[in-house]
Amino acid sequence: MLLSVIDLAQRLGAEYAETRLHRTKQLGCLLRNGVPEPALIGDAYGIGIRVIHSGALAFSATNDLSKENVKNMVEKAVKRARASSPLLRHRVLLSEEKSIKADWKSEEKKSVDNVDFDDLFGLLKDIDNLIKDGKNDVSFPNRLLASSILLEEKIYINSNGTMMKSRVPRVGFSSYITTFYKGKITTITIPSGYSQLGGSGGWEAIERLEIFDYVEKEAENLSLAVKSEQKPPKEIVDVILGPQVSGIIAHESAGHPGEADRILGREAAQAGESYLKPNDLGIKIGSKEAHVSDDPTIPHSNGFYLYDDEGVPARKRKLIDAGIIREFLHNRATAYEFKISSNGSSRATSYDREPIVRMANTFVEPGDYSLDELFEDVKLGVYIKSFMEWNIDDKRLNQRYVGLEAYLIERGEMKGTVKKPVLEITTPRLWSSVDARGKEVEFLGATCGKGDPIQGIPVWTGGPNMRLRAIRLGER
Amino acid sequence: MEIIELADLALKEALKLGATDVSSICVKTNGNLIRFSNNSITVSKNIKNLELFLYLAKDKKRIMGSSSNPNIEEIKKFTSNLIKACEALSPSPDYTPLPRIETQYLSHGFYDQKLAGDEIDLVEFVEGAIDASLRAGANRVAGSLMTSEENLAILTSGNATGQDKRTKILLNVRAFSGDASGHGLSCSSNLKNFNPYEAGKEAGEYAKASINPNPWEEGVYDLITLPTVTADIIQHVGSFASAFAVDSGLSFLADKINQKVSVNDFTLRDYGVIEGGFDGRGFDDEGFPTRENVIIEEGVLKTYLHNSTTAKKFGTSSTGNAGIIDPHPWNLVVDPGSMSIDDMIREVKKGVMVTNNWYTRFQNLRTGEYSTIPRDAAFLIENGKIKHPVVGLRISDSLPRQLANITAISKERRWIKWWEVSVPTLAPSMLIKSVVITKALG
Known part of the structure; x- marks a missing residue:
């Protein structure tokens, strides 16, 4: 047939x-x-x-x-x-x-x-x-x-x-x-x-x-x-983000803006566009410690595949490499526009959905710090280990993550819990503030929505503990 | 075979195999869609499906299943497998028999032969919308235009027999002028009330009006939500009114029946069938007749939305909003107020007006704390006048606080349904006082 x-x-x-x-x-x-x-x-x-x-x-x-x-x-x-x-x-x-x-x-x-x-x-x-x-x-x-x-x-x-x-x-x-x-x-x-x-x-x-x-x-x-009544500090602090938070950030603030169909405007009406333009490969968006990749080939992952839905072999893509925008996610149509080969990012969730550019398993790459070392020289900070509310604008510039499990850090030590710290920050400021990453990456499953009719596709979001310097947090 | 015959076959087969309760729904859909961006068509789609949805219970054990394009043999196999899987489940103390249906269903006019089938020229409408946007000041336009025809039949062991057919046409336009953008939409169940040119013009005008945004400070503002934003807020209120959400501890409306949750001027209704609406029907998934339900009347929460199971738990009767597991609204309607948009703007000393939004997410479903992002044209208002466009806003508030702080509702309303608003909502503009608006650390 x-x-x-x-x-x-x-x-x-x-x-x-x-x-x-x-x-x-x-x-x-x-x-x-x-x-x-x-x-x-x-x-x-x-x-x-x-x-x-x-x-x-x-x-x-x-x-x-x-x-x-x-x-x-x-x-x-x-x-x-x-x-x-x-x-x-x-x-x-x-x-x-x-x-x-x-x-x-x-x-x-x-x-x-x-x-x-x-x-x-x-x-x-x-x-x-x-x-x-x-x-x-x-x-x-x-x-x-x-x-x-x-x-x-x-x-x-x-x-x-x-x-x-x-x-x-x-x-x-x-x-x-x-x-x-x-x-x-x-x-x-x-x-x-x-x-x-x-x-x-x-x-x-x-x-x-x-x-x-x-x-x-x-x-x-x-x-x-959930017992916590302690508000986050009002002054400028260092922030350590747990793997759940660094993972969602990798997805929202590095993965989505790196989708070439958004960059070319194809998703403008619904899922949105990107702050990145077609000629932005090679621009600096973050510090040397900002490293984000997407890799469909991770065994046992939620976003696992070996060939995409256009028959293109899957491979790891380095989206942000030492703060530099290194690669976009492509299907064959966007790859043609960029005069390159597809990197195998085309997926459809069902027979009645067209294949479009999707993330697979997007994550902040691990660094070489233990959690103790990340804490060590933080005089005053907040460890945002997990989150509930989050959102980001459709160009992927203006984002917010509200902590669920969070702790105060004083002189390198974790003190009591902190109630609902709000990290509301632009994409360049966020990635420029990263100065260290933990050794261990953890992944969570998620369903990512895009396309019209909408397609909810299985992905992993992941990352290590990640430290940001000099951040002002909000409160709820 | 006709869809009613397929539904009937599944019903009879399930009863024959010992099911005590069966709801058999067969749906045939034909949808056409054009997506466009950068003033050009990017893809044209046609999706044609036939599906069977079966809920059945046996010995208080409950299961649901869906099957693609069933024929006689497959229905027999599918039903038999479903019964076998059901028999292996544990009985549920929440089991409630499907309702006995004695009444006729309300009919509706959500069908236009001109939107049925594949012959309608969607390209012409897309072209009209793009041209209208460009003429209004945009330099590039994106969007999607969808038509669909749905035929549905339901038969239940509770004697329900219903058929429904409906059409719809939905246009969503996003126009850009440099970095500025505007949004317009038109949605209807018939061609007569569909206006692609107005939607395109609206998007283009907003895009033009929001060029060169000026700085603003985060803080507390009076907020004017235009209908698209109101509809997003209201659809969440409607979903929180689900008795399943309430019973699961996941709604800020829990324990609030007969309590004041909003201002006197605010009344929210849900209709299975309403003139001018779309997507509703005369019966729910249990075959219970849909009806008008007043969820919030003059600020007082009057009812949750129920199916038979939640109704039994709450000691009441179904409101005709099944979902087998989770009741849901059909068509939400906010009663009109008395103000015009211009009147509202004149009321505001320090405020913002937001034309659309996206990405609404909750910190705590029980308190309704949430934030959402205005994404296209938004404007600062000072001393009763629109001062200038603004970008980078975030509405960071809570639903209960906003419902309590509505100070004006417009007399003009419009139907909203698009990517962000899945429940069709007849929405006015609203003025909400003292809303927290935040911005990102740059």
Whole structure:
């Protein structure tokens, strides 16, 4: 069927065609205060078709895989591309890439095909048992825990001769918890910042993620954090950001502005643009200690892939290297505009979504400091270990992260907790303030939204503890 | 097979296999979309899907499933697998039988034959919007134009039988003039009320008006939210009114029934079906008839939004807002006030007017503390007059405080739905006093 799609598109005059059979199967469980909500089984399976005709790009998708309907969808795609010509002021051209034949998958020791709701609910019940009695005189009267399996299987071919088959299973955990302490009610998430523990692989990923230890430790720490009434210092201080915070910053403030489709304006209407312009490669945006990369090839990662959804091999990309903007994220269309090869950043979440430029696993690179060494010469500072509220403008210049678990630092030592310190800062100021990074990188799962219709794609955000000098924090 | 026949087959199959409760919904959609940027079409899309959604319960065990493009054989297999998976679950103390339905559903006019199918010329509308933006002062324009047709059928074990068809057309335009930008939109269920030229012109005019922003200081300002911003705030209030969110401890509206949560002039309603609205329907996912619900009446919280499960927990009846797990609003409507925008501006000594926003995120769902970012044209107001454009603002406040601080509501309202506002909302402009506006450390 896929070959006939390419053949028909070419016979109809398309200079390029590709097609992707894409299945996303999902199992989802919610446990609320120990009680199961209805379990969820999802199965989305269909075909996505992209054609370029006379420089115009069109995308068709359907889950009706009958021969007649698929033929009709190809015809419609070509017709739509043709119809765009009166308003086509810029032809879509693709970078030259080697065609490949590949059958790739993520490692999967305990196949997700054998995971059932007993496993998923069992996991949640065990976690709930760890936290249901509260911690440190803080009760957790409401606990909403979620676990999921997401299996993606794809078969892809294009008119350049590429043929590819892939399988990536993922497991995930997230939670919302309401804490209660002396009449004060606070909602938190574990992991913080509405993120997830997640990764690719089979059910063994649950062990790898050390979910039980993680949740218990976070519950312990956050129960102390929500008691805090101490406001952050008003004077200029040094700030150490925990891995959860440096990770979200890497994603928002280095990854997104480095997406070449934003830089070229293609996402302007919804997801936005970038403070970076096409000729900004090589400009200085931060200190020598600012290093951010994106790497889809990290085994077991949430954003794992070996070839992107245009059949381009994945590789690590250095986005910011010693404070210098080094590389943008590209698909074949943006790569053509920049007269380079694609670095394999094109992804689609489902058969009915077009592949667009996406991050995979974006992280601040590790440095060579221990946490003690990062603290050592901080006279007055705040350690923002995790966060809840965050946002950033659509050019990725003006951002804010509000601490959840945070501590005062005095003369190199961690003192009591600090309540909701606000880091609200521009991108150049942030990266220019980095003077040291910890040795260990930690990752969290997240779902990144972009495109129209919107696509929520699995990614990791990550980083080490990272120190910023001379920052004025706000308060909530 | 027709979608009602597919839904019926799944219902019967599930009942045959021992399910005590079944809600079977079959949906057929056909959507067309053009995305454009830099005054040029970037991609044209057509997406055509058929999906079956099944909720079933057996022995108080509950499960939901979705299946792509089901045919007779696949429905039998899918239903059988779902039953097997259901049987392996634990019974839930929250199990509530699906409601028995005796009434007819409200009909609506959210359908325009001209928007159905694939024949409508979207390129012409895109061209019109771009031209209007450029004429109004923009030098480049981006956006998306979407039409869709949806046919839906529901059958439940509670005797519900409903069919619904609707169309919509949504245009979102973002115009740029140098670094300045403006936003415009038009959304409707019919072609008659769709105005791409006005949306393009609005975006272009805002872009032009926000050239050369001046400095401003962070602090406390009176805030005028134009309808797009109001709609974002209101959709969050609507979602916080979900009884599931309340019962999960995740809503600032918890324990506030019959309490004052806003000013006397503020009334918020939700309609499954409303003239001029779109995206709603006459029945919810349990087959319960949708209706008008007054969520907040003259500042007093009157009801949460319920499905059968939450209603039983709260000792009340469903409001027709199921979501099997989480009830949700359909079409939110803020009652009009009496002021014009110009009147509001004249009321303000020190304030800002914000035309749109994005990236609303909460620090604490129980207190409603949040921030959001004005992203296109925003203006400083001093002594009753717009002084100059401003950029780099962040609204850093809380929903309860803002609801309590509404001092004026405009008489003019418009329907809003776009990337940031997923719940269609008939929104006025609002004047909210004493809002914290912050800026980034540079």
